Amino acid sequence: MIGGHLAELFTGLFDDASMFPPQDEPVQSAVTGHLAHRVAWYADMVGPFVCAAKRLTTIDTLAAQHGVDRFDVTMVVPSGLETLGRAVESARQCPRVRVVGVEVPLGAHPLVDALSHLVPLVSEERRVYVEIPVRTITEHHVHALAPTGVRLKLRTGGTSIEAFQSEGQLAVPIVLCAAERLAFKCTAGLHHAIRHRDRSTLFEHHGFLNIALAARVAAGTGSHAATRAVLADRDPASVVRRVGALTAADVRAVRALFTSFGTCSIDEPVNDLLEMGLVSVP
Numbered sequence: 001m002i003g004g005h006l007a008e009l010f011t012g013l014f015d016d017a018s019m020f021p022p023q024d025e026p027v028q029s030a031v032t033g034h035l036a037h038r039v040a041w042y043a044d045m046v047g048p049f050v051c052a053a054k055r056l057t058t059i060d061t062l063a064a065q066h067g068v069d070r071f072d073v074t075m076v077v078p079s080g081l082e083t084l085g086r087a088v089e090s091a092r093q094c095p096r097v098r099v100v101g102v103e104v105p106l107g108a109h110p111l112v113d114a115l116s117h118l119v120p121l122v123s124e125e126r127r128v129y130v131e132i133p134v135r136t137i138t139e140h141h142v143h144a145l146a147p148t149g150v151r152l153k154l155r156t157g158g159t160s161i162e163a164f165q166s167e168g169q170l171a172v173p174i175v176l177c178a179a180e181r182l183a184f185k186c187t188a189g190l191h192h193a194i195r196h197r198d199r200s201t202l203f204e205h206h207g208f209l210n211i212a213l214a215a216r217v218a219a220g221t222g223s224h225a226a227t228r229a230v231l232a233d234r235d236p237a238s239v240v241r242r243v244g245a246l247t248a249a250d251v252r253a254v255r256a257l258f259t260s261f262g263t264c265s266i267d268e269p270v271n272d273l274l275e276m277g278l279v280s281v282p
Contacts, residue, residue: 005248006278007044008255009212014269015047015074015101015262017187019055021159023264027055031062031071041282042270047260048072048100053087060094074101074127074262081109081117088121098125103153103187105131111144122149127259129153129185134165137173146180151259156206157189164189164203167231171214171224174231177257178218186211186261193272195234206231208261208269209239215257216250240276 016034018025025033030049037046051059053075063071077087084104091099102121106114114130122128131153132141145152154173157164177184186208191198194207214230217223233239246254263269273279 005251006243006246008248009243009246009251010045010273010279011255012045012047013208013260014045014266015050015185015260016266017050017262017264018266019051020188020262020264025264027051027058028062031059031066035066035068037266042266042279045270045279046266048074050074050076050101050103050262053077053083053090056087056090056094056097060097063096069096070098071096072098072100074103075099076103078105080105080107081114084117100125101127101129103129103131111141115144115148115150118150119148127151127183131155131187134173135169137176139176142173142176142180142182146182152177152182152184154184154186155188156186156211156261157203161203164205166204167195167206167228168224170206170211170231171218171228174211174214174257175218175222175224175227178215179222181256183257183259185259188262190261190263191265191268193269193276194236194239195232207239209243211261212254212258213239213242216246216254219253219257236276240278243278 016037018030018033019027034049037043049072051073059071059073075087075091077084081104091097104118118128118130129151134154155163156170189205190208191205192207193209195210197204210231210233214227217230218227
């Protein structure tokens, strides 16, 4: 159970990306698992099911087998703009699948070309994201995106060291997004609430609560140094104290910027929040 105004901080924060690395869950068990999340005590914290466009037909069939009339998905088009049109048409052929999100990498295309394809897909019911590598994001990108309704996707980790960034590198797009009020989501690497080093890979992972707090600091101060410092905080007590101090207005400001993140294991972030005393089982 989530209490008080903090409910909004965690509502729909965890997009179910169980089919992606490192979980790589088979589609059948991933769909079954998502349906179980949807009726669990933490269901309000779970966002849409994230899947590659090529999986939509299979997911539509599985939804029918489970007696589900509407299955919300965020459709990822990993091959980019070249196949976006086919992906959208495929989604139209899946009556039980409701595409509530579209995520496309920018690749080598100019941003203006990407926007010509992506802006028409934006609606009140559908969030559209363009993924630009964190280290290459500039003020120009954010300024061009801000008025369009297309949001920014930040890759915060992966299966190789090259996929990760330092606190200073990630602070750059967060501060830029805050200045332009451009919403962003994150994907990959956010397995836990607090900044930490993975014991098996030795990769340095960002924490999803660090990012939430960084969004608020960036919006409130515009300071790269202050935002970087929050991203670097490894002290659970300090992070819990900061989260507990957020007002209702703070929470709204955080979620206006940091919309969600994809996680291959919903259980991990939920368990972190339980251990930190930020949520409780009813």
